[in-house]
Amino acid sequence: MFKKILIANRGEIAVRIIRACREMGIKTVAVFSDIDKEALHVQMADEAVCIGPARAKDSYLNMQNIISAAILTGSEAIHPGFGFLSENSKFAKLCEECNITFIGPSAEAIELMGDKAKAREVMIKNNIPVVPGSDGKVDSLEEAVDIANKIGFPIMIKAAAGGGGRGIRIVRDIDELFKVFDMAKNEAKNAFGDDSMYIEKFIENPKHIEFQILADSYGNVLHLGERDCSMQRKNQKIIEEAPSVILDENLRKKMGKVAIDVAKAVNYKNAGTVEFLVDKNGNFYFIEMNTRIQVEHPVTEMITGIDLIKEQIRIAAGEKLEYSQEDIKIIGHAIECRINAEDVENGFRPSPGKIDFLHFPGGLGVRIDSCIYQGYTIPSSYDSMIAKLIVYAKDRKEAIERMKRALEEFVIEGIKTNIDLHYELLNQKEFIEGTYDTGFLTRFLHR
Numbered sequence: 273m274f275k276k277i278l279i280a281n282r283g284e285i286a287v288r289i290i291r292a293c294r295e296m297g298i299k300t301v302a303v304f305s306d307i308d309k310e311a312l313h314v315q316m317a318d319e320a321v322c323i324g325p326a327r328a329k330d331s332y333l334n335m336q337n338i339i340s341a342a343i344l345t346g347s348e349a350i351h352p353g354f355g356f357l358s359e360n361s362k363f364a365k366l367c368e369e370c371n372i373t374f375i376g377p378s379a380e381a382i383e384l385m386g387d388k389a390k391a392r393e394v395m396i397k398n399n400i401p402v403v404p405g406s407d408g409k410v411d412s413l414e415e416a417v418d419i420a421n422k423i424g425f426p427i428m429i430k431a432a433a434g435g436g437g438r439g440i441r442i443v444r445d446i447d448e449l450f451k452v453f454d455m456a457k458n459e460a461k462n463a464f465g466d467d468s469m470y471i472e473k474f475i476e477n478p479k480h481i482e483f484q485i486l487a488d489s490y491g492n493v494l495h496l497g498e499r500d501c502s503m504q505r506k507n508q509k510i511i512e513e514a515p516s517v518i519l520d521e522n523l524r525k526k527m528g529k530v531a532i533d534v535a536k537a538v539n540y541k542n543a544g545t546v547e548f549l550v551d552k553n554g555n556f557y558f559i560e561m562n563t564r565i566q567v568e569h570p571v572t573e574m575i576t577g578i579d580l581i582k583e584q585i586r587i588a589a590g591e592k593l594e595y596s597q598e599d600i601k602i603i604g605h606a607i608e609c610r611i612n613a614e615d616v617e618n619g620f621r622p623s624p625g626k627i628d629f630l631h632f633p634g635g636l637g638v639r640i641d642s643c644i645y646q647g648y649t650i651p652s653s654y655d656s657m658i659a660k661l662i663v664y665a666k667d668r669k670e671a672i673e674r675m676k677r678a679l680e681e682f683v684i685e686g687i688k689t690n691i692d693l694h695y696e697l698l699n700q701k702e703f704i705e706g707t708y709d710t711g712f713l714t715r716f717l718h719r
Contacts, residue, residue: 273589274298274349274373278342279313281353282332284643284660285565286313289351292581301345303338305331307651312643319345326653332356335363342372349373349588351581355655358564359386375588377542377563384538385561389432389470391538395558398537400530403549403557405472413453416471420449423473429453431460432468439463440507442474472559477709478549480504481516481556483531484572485544486583488593493535495528496576497602499568500706501547503697505620505713510690511697512568513607514575517668517706518550527556534561543569543584549710567610567660570641574606574664604664605671609679611642611659613650615688624652628686633678637664637671650687658689668706672698 277293278301279286286302290313293300302317307326314320321341324331331337333356342350350367352358358376361383367374376382385391389409395402404423409432410416420427420443429452431439439460441452453469461467480502487493500516501509519527531546538561545562569580578595587593615621630646642659644650650658663678665671679695700716702708 273591274585276301276318276345276347277349277351277375277585278303278338278345278347279317279351279353280332280338280357281351281355282308282311282313282643282654283657284641285353285355285567287316287643288641289353289581290316292579292585296582296585298585301341301347303332303341305653307653310648312645312648321345326651328356328654335360335366338363339366339370339372343370347372349375349585351375351584352564354564354567359562361386373588375542375584377540377544381538381540382563385540385563387432387468388430388434388560389468391560392470394537395534398533400534400537400558401556403472403475403559406470408470409468410471413450416449416453416469417446419471420446423471426474426476428472428474429456429469430472431456431464431466432470433464433466434460439469475549475551475557477711478502478551479516479518480509480547480710481519481527481550482545482547482562482566483528484566484569484580485531485535485540485546486580486587486593487535487540487542487544488587489541489590490592492593492596493532493540494593494595494597494600495531496572496578496580496600498524498527499566499571501568502708502710503703503713504710505717509568509610510713511607511609511694511703512571513605513668513671514571515602515605518554523554523556530556530558534558542587543580567657568608570639570660570662571606571608574639574662575602575604576600577603604666605668606662606664607671607675608660608662609675609694610657610690611661611682611684611694612656612690613658613687614656614690616690616693620690622652622656623688624650624656625687626650627684629683630685631681631683633661633681635678637674638662638678639664644684658684661694672704 276299302320323337357363361379364379457467484496503511639662663674
């Protein structure tokens with residue numbers, strides 16, 4: 273087992289990794305930018321190294337500085353968390369070349385699954401159900417028109433190197449396709465340095481269901497059930513829950529098997545997430561695989577009792593999975609609300625600033641994953657998510673009531689947050705019944 277791990281991230285995920293390492297008796301090294309010197313992860317780690325100015329490209333995305341910090345501190349492994357360099361195959365390869373273990377999948381798996389068009393090709397070859405569309409990348413408008421005419425509108429134009437909801441356009445007719453194709457390519461080029469696009473049939477109002485998988489270096493792959501991530505705004509998840517109300521045991525087994533097949537098709541190792549769309553008829557389609565720990569991993573931890581960060585570390589250290597698929601039991605229900613520093617009434621504008629007063633909720637079945645504290649100043653340089661509120665209960669009805677109670681107790685003064693929005697959403701008929709889909713939040717906000 274590793275003696276020291278460097279965490280190449282910030283915020284609540286860095287805090288989460290430090291906690292897991294401490295329980296495992298592993299020393300931790302935090303990295304931070306100039307503006308993050310008072311951050312909680314810096315205070316909690318055994319050591320901390322400044323890696324550059326506030327801008328992410330000069331610090332948290334600065335591979336050379338992070339590798340130098342690892343070598344300087346004698347760190348044997350690097351955990352990338354999510355975002356930043358977590359799905360960067362070049363960084364994973366650099367770690368390998370410097371004899372530092374990257375806590376995640378191989379550079380080859382990251383590269384393959386990071387190219388959404390290439391991943392789609394591999395899944396088609398392995399008989400994985402995918403959304404109808406292009407076999408791979410679409411190089412020209414003429415090709416896009418041809419595919420659109422074959423599969424029918426509406427369609428989605430998607431950046432092959434995309435993520436986080438960027439580089440996506442929904443197109444409802446041929447005239448719109450002519451207008452937005454080059455626009456989408458330019459957006460992808462600016463966001464990812466790659467203007468490759470692919471096309472999928474747009475599934476109207478689906479459920480977004482993802483399966484958590486774990487895979488070790490000995491050929492063992494298993495899934496830990498599903499998460500329903502359908503509550504989204506601009507393709508960004510807001511609320512996640514597990515298990516999903518739309519899956520019966522038969523559908524769960526079928527989708528779980530496909531998720532395992534996806535991982536095996538790319539020789540995947542470590543923790544990963546296989547994402548699907550499920551239409552109103554119960555048909556499901558692979559859309560992508562995230563080759564990292566997910567923001568919403570705590571809901572899976574709550575219903576299975578398995579610490580996913582510890583599992584990532586053990587797998588990276590060469591250990592064999594201690595569980596078989598039959599050992600995985602899904603018990604109870606968990607919900608996560610992402611708490612963001614944003615002004616909901618003003619177009620969800622980020623709301624950085626000093627926290628004047630803070631009170632976290634507590635009680636049975638309530639978990640907070642956060643990086644904030646009273647007196648802390650939230651910087652404007654990074655993502656607006658400042659906390660995750662997770663609840664667990666014996667069933668979904670009790671979990672909803674527990675989450676509403678916890679949201680009522682959650683007080684953050686000095687900045688704007690989306691706490692009130694979460695409370696409103698939990699009281700909506702569609703959420704209570706579990707019938708909400710990926711288009712629900714947009715419809716709700718435009719009522």
